[in-house]
Amino acid sequence: MPATGDATAAFDPARLAMPIGEAMFSQRAIRRLRPDPIPMADVRAMLEAAVKAPSGGNQQWARFLVLNDPERIREFGQLYHEAWWAKRRDIEGWSGPQDIPAGATVARSAMRLAGEIGAAPLIVLVLAEPPGPANSVITCAQNLMLAARALGIGSVPTTLHPDVMERVYALFDIPSRAVFHLCIPMGYPRGNFGPTARRPTAEVSYLNTWGAPVPWA
Amino acid sequence: MPATGDATAAFDPARLAMPIGEAMFSQRAIRRLRPDPIPMADVRAMLEAAVKAPSGGNQQWARFLVLNDPERIREFGQLYHEAWWAKRRDIEGWSGPQDIPAGATVARSAMRLAGEIGAAPLIVLVLAEPPGPANSVITCAQNLMLAARALGIGSVPTTLHPDVMERVYALFDIPSRAVFHLCIPMGYPRGNFGPTARRPTAEVSYLNTWGAPVPWA
Numbered sequence: 001m002p003a004t005g006d007a008t009a010a011f012d013p014a015r016l017a018m019p020i021g022e023a024m025f026s027q028r029a030i031r032r033l034r035p036d037p038i039p040m041a042d043v044r045a046m047l048e049a050a051v052k053a054p055s056g057g058n059q060q061w062a063r064f065l066v067l068n069d070p071e072r073i074r075e076f077g078q079l080y081h082e083a084w085w086a087k088r089r090d091i092e093g094w095s096g097p098q099d100i101p102a103g104a105t106v107a108r109s110a111m112r113l114a115g116e117i118g119a120a121p122l123i124v125l126v127l128a129e130p131p132g133p134a135n136s137v138i139t140c141a142q143n144l145m146l147a148a149r150a151l152g153i154g155s156v157p158t159t160l161h162p163d164v165m166e167r168v169y170a171l172f173d174i175p176s177r178a179v180f181h182l183c184i185p186m187g188y189p190r191g192n193f194g195p196t197a198r199r200p201t202a203e204v205s206y207l208n209t210w211g212a213p214v215p216w217a
Numbered sequence: 218m219p220a221t222g223d224a225t226a227a228f229d230p231a232r233l234a235m236p237i238g239e240a241m242f243s244q245r246a247i248r249r250l251r252p253d254p255i256p257m258a259d260v261r262a263m264l265e266a267a268v269k270a271p272s273g274g275n276q277q278w279a280r281f282l283v284l285n286d287p288e289r290i291r292e293f294g295q296l297y298h299e300a301w302w303a304k305r306r307d308i309e310g311w312s313g314p315q316d317i318p319a320g321a322t323v324a325r326s327a328m329r330l331a332g333e334i335g336a337a338p339l340i341v342l343v344l345a346e347p348p349g350p351a352n353s354v355i356t357c358a359q360n361l362m363l364a365a366r367a368l369g370i371g372s373v374p375t376t377l378h379p380d381v382m383e384r385v386y387a388l389f390d391i392p393s394r395a396v397f398h399l400c401i402p403m404g405y406p407r408g409n410f411g412p413t414a415r416r417p418t419a420e421v422s423y424l425n426t427w428g429a430p431v432p433w434a
Contacts, residue, residue: 016238
């Protein structure tokens with residue numbers, strides 16, 4: 001077993017000391033990652049937070065495949081790149097960088113991530129034992145990403161594409177019964193955390209009837 | 218517009234001051250709710266936290282139908298009760314309390330909630346504009362529930378059943394295009410928050426290959 005610092009010591013939740021409002025209001029999608037490795041004790045802290053999230057009937061279907069081996073991440077990165085472009089082909093009809101509008105900043109940032117993810121220091125694939133519905137698994141993924149933020153680690157939730165799923169499962173010996181949910185690349189940010197741009201709550205919330213305004217509308 | 222205290226003032230994220238580890242490690246499913254009303258300023262605080270969660274391409278599909286009208290909640294409670302027993306019939310083959318094993322504590326607690334939810338002071342139905350995939354909506358729901366915890370408000374994520382969906386949509390004028398995700402009853406707890414029982418992270422996490430142990434296993 002490699003040296004892992006504090007990861008094998010009992011976990012202390014007090015390590016996650018950031019006020020919850022600060023973590024939530026600065027959880028920006030981080031797609032530009034520094035190559036510096038993430039301490040295994042921090043990986044454990046994020047996972048300890050993840051498993052605490054609620055699941056239907058407390059069934060705890062979520063499973064976390066942690067990737068920190070550079071060679072495996074490099075191999076996976078090639079599949080991720082292929083998946084990203086397959087999604088763009090399906091959804092927007094784009095086949096290369098020249099098709100992406102200059103103003104599509106999120107798409108351009110995501111394209112860069114697709115080219116760089118093979119050099120990420122850490123990726124967590126969030127899967128589940130069946131039936132593992134998303135409403136019992138994504139709760140855990142959000143805890144994972146919030147805990148990352150509290151530790152100064154950036155993340156962004158991403159998906160894959162059917163074209164590559166069989167090869168991803170083969171690469172990591174994932175059994176066919178497992179349900180894939182998210183691919184979360186992680187690392188210390190090259191940019192900054194938050195603030196984030198969101199529609200006002202008054203536009204996405206209703207009171208007692210669909211479409212009826214909340215009092216602060 | 219009814220008096221709403223601070224809900225119409227600018228929202229200050231500093232209100233969500235609880236350390237994130239404390240919130241996550243004590244986010245127990247709260248199914249026994251006190252009838253005391255939840256201040257609208259706290260409802261707003263939870264929604265402000267909810268919309269900050271990540272969504273694919275920052276598309277922000279999530280919508281929140283806040284129920285605080287006692288009569289509407291009472292009507293909804295009847296549908297929820299029917300839905301809960303329909304699920305038990307489908308999944309476990311139970312048709313009444315006599316079929317629930319004495320040791321099935323989560324099921325017995327959920328059964329009680331199904332009988333009492335009509336008296337909850339607050340329910341948030343989490344829906345989405347299409348396509349509104351769960352992996353972009355449940356992130357928001359988890360923020361909502363964590364913010365509730367930080368404010369001393371209990372919650373539990375629940376679902377409905379196809380038998381009642383059409384009547385639920387009709388009751389609240391929900392358009393058929395909207396995607397239902399979760400029903401979250403909320404209130405001050407009759408019991409206590411946390412701690413929660415979860416499988417050790419070493420049992421649900423793998424390193425670089427499915428089934429390979431993490432260093433703290």
